[in-house]
Amino acid sequence: MIAVSEQQSADFEAAAARNDGSLAPPPGSEGDSLARVGDHYLCQWPEDLYIPPDALEVFLETFEGPLDLLLYLIRRQNLDILDIPIAEVTRQYIEYVDLMQELRLELAAEYLVMAAMLAEIKSRMLLPRPALAAAEEEVEDPRAELVRRLQEYERFKRAAAELDQLPRWGRDFFVATVDAPACQPATPVPEVGVADLLAALRGVLHRARFHEHHRVSREAISIRQRMSDMLERLGHGRYVGLEELLTAHEGRSGVVVTFLALLELVRESLVELTQAELFAPIYVRAR
Amino acid sequence: MPTIKDIVEAALLAYGQPLSIERLQRLFARSAAESDSEVPSREAIETALATLAEDYAQRGIELRQVAGGYRIQVRAELAPWISRLWEARPARYSRALLETLALIAYRQPITRGEIEQVRGVAVSTSIIRTLEEQEWIRVVGRRDVPGRPALYATTDAFLAHFGLNNRSELPALTELTELTELTDWTAEIEGESDEQ
């Protein structure tokens, strides 16, 4: 049974004494006692409300908040959610809240808000309704909003339970995977075309106020290209005969380009020309 | 030379996550950008998938359409044997987490405040974090109200985990009963007065 302090016991006794006799307690005094069965009040928890104190915290955790507790109270009594006996349910709800407080459990504010809401609905229902109004206009049932919320919550409570029942990866089924040792992730090359290159160059030249560009022509490109080719061909420190570099099959313009490239390489001190004696073969060497 | 079916099967097994038909087609493209004559048609991939499904009919594995793609998985009937491979029992999720997940799944996009409204209790940050770490939910935007709260939605990983192809495969939500059925409450009050 629930352990209660001496002070609380005294309170219960006082409450019980007050309620001795057949007179019904005035509204609002019910909170002093723990429960009411039929027309008398109990100082002890009825069996179906008994929860071992150690388990109460666990018990509280099993409820996902005030709506869940309320649903439990309604469903336990097999009541229609659309037809909640608000007075009864409110009393039971408040009993639970009191129990939580008596056990000095950290009570979430939501539970107290719900208790207040229930009390408010109950008081509104106790107020007499104007007879005419009842016939003519729709007066909303004070329970309507609560019922709506309970229904909505219950839908998702069920949906959550069904979600839990769905076959789940790692519990009900397993995904087939195999190793692919030879399949290394490829590093893709970004798509880039000549146009991108040209645009890039245009940008940089434009920014740099590159004043040479009016001199650069298609030939010039070929010359620069030829300069690279020659440097590559020369390798480092190797002597190559000039005749070898100026090949006739390139045609006149080819030879000219090579020659200009050579001159440019010399000018830029990238290659040196050597000649053992006058009219001897000229050798080119990368510096 | 491997067949389309061989490549599709190997790809599904190697990837371990759902692959769409488009993605499977792209395995055959020479380059990512251009459309390639070697790329099999949608129908060819579908035929390969159908043949695989038939191949697996008498086996412990099955081809399933999940999260908009295809995946090969071990049949649920074999779980009693296969689950012994792992020491740890699969995680059990709290009701709070499942209810939060259900609200996000059915009501997305939804804010934390809206979830709390329905559940009647605060949603703990750890639940949101757990769901985000599982990659079952993600922030898809912010509601244009004061505080600009994050809007949550479920992900493909959520669908894949629960073996769903799309959200319409979620169990149907129970219908809401019309509130007009609320019985006349004066009767109840009268009954109560009788009691007293």
Added chain:
Amino acid sequence: MPTIKDIVEAALLAYGQPLSIERLQRLFARSAAESDSEVPSREAIETALATLAEDYAQRGIELRQVAGGYRIQVRAELAPWISRLWEARPARYSRALLETLALIAYRQPITRGEIEQVRGVAVSTSIIRTLEEQEWIRVVGRRDVPGRPALYATTDAFLAHFGLNNRSELPALTELTELTELTDWTAEIEGESDEQ
């Protein structure tokens, strides 16, 4: 009722890592502790594995015996297709990289310092390394100035990538000049109309 072969295959596929024969046997034990009459013999597991290996002979996957036991893996022959699964979306090259490449293409052979001079900013080593790894540029010599800086030039791979037979097929800078001048000119016109 699944066969031993079905369970063995499903286990290998579900686990995705090598499983020893002992481990596979244990899947059939009623409880982890006691030895069970239902546990198939080593030979029975080996027979199942051999049958699986045969099943896979004409497929894109294979059964391999590795250090920790047996595992199913994708055949190396399928790598060209399967590797594409992990292809990241092609990144975009930075403007800095493209400008550097353009300068090397048009002004080769060129040193890093010269590129920096034109661009007005330092050329990061990672750009040069990327271009070298791509095999689009290479060092063709060194300029005979203090520090002997490397001279960069474009390669055949560069030409091949851009669909050029040789460097003279690069759009001429004259065209570029005209373009630039044209834009400058229109910009001026526009500037004038603004003033009006």
